[in-house]
Amino acid sequence: MNIKSILFGTSLDSNPGTVIxxxxxxxxxxxxxxxxxxxxxxxxxxxxxxxxxxxxQVMAFLAAFAESFGSLLLLIGLMTRPAAFLIACTMAVAAIGAHGADGFAKQELAWLYFVPALFFLLKGAGKWSLDALISRK
Structure with a gap:
């Protein structure tokens, strides 16, 4: 596996649900x-x-970076797997670390971001993404 496939590799799934x-x-x-x-x-x-x-200070910056720029990369489908990794890590810490002692209702939002991030980490952005455009070249 080369660096290009790690950064931009994606499935060529053309399911519109993936884009949505x-x-x-x-x-x-x-x-x-x-x-x-x-x-x-x-x-x-x-x-x-x-x-x-x-x-x-470092951890707050990294979490805010993942939530802002990682989500932007996810939205446009660029470097989707690394962005999804950052988001998944941040959401796992939020669910377990920040809200671990709380009930599920307080953890729910973090898990609802964690699961799709894990999905895109494993699957990639799909056919309609910048990753797919770059990986074809």
Whole structure:
């Protein structure tokens, strides 16, 4: 497996449901990530620090980066697998680390982003994506 297939490899599945899911999840997650990245990072950093996470400034930045730029990459289908990996890691930490002691209702949103991210990590973006366009060349 070469670096191009890791970064841009995708299935050539032409199912329109794949595109709809990718665009919807990417757009929806951006509504959580962009406010953190561009205006709420200090407040988010304080929240991350309150969880006892080591290096809270770094971890808060990485989570906000995954939620904002990772979701943008997912939405357009570019470097989908690496973006999905970042999103899945962030959502797993959110579900288990931030909301692990809470009931499922508090964890639910993180799991609802985790599962599609895992799907795109395993499957790729599909035929209608920038990854597919790049991998064909």
């Amino acid at each position: 899911l990718r665009v919807l999840i990417g757009a929806a997650l951006m509504t959580h990530g962009f406010p953190k990245m561009f205006g709420g990072l200090s407040g988010f950093t304080e929240f991350v620090a309150s969880l006892g996470v080591p290096a809270p």
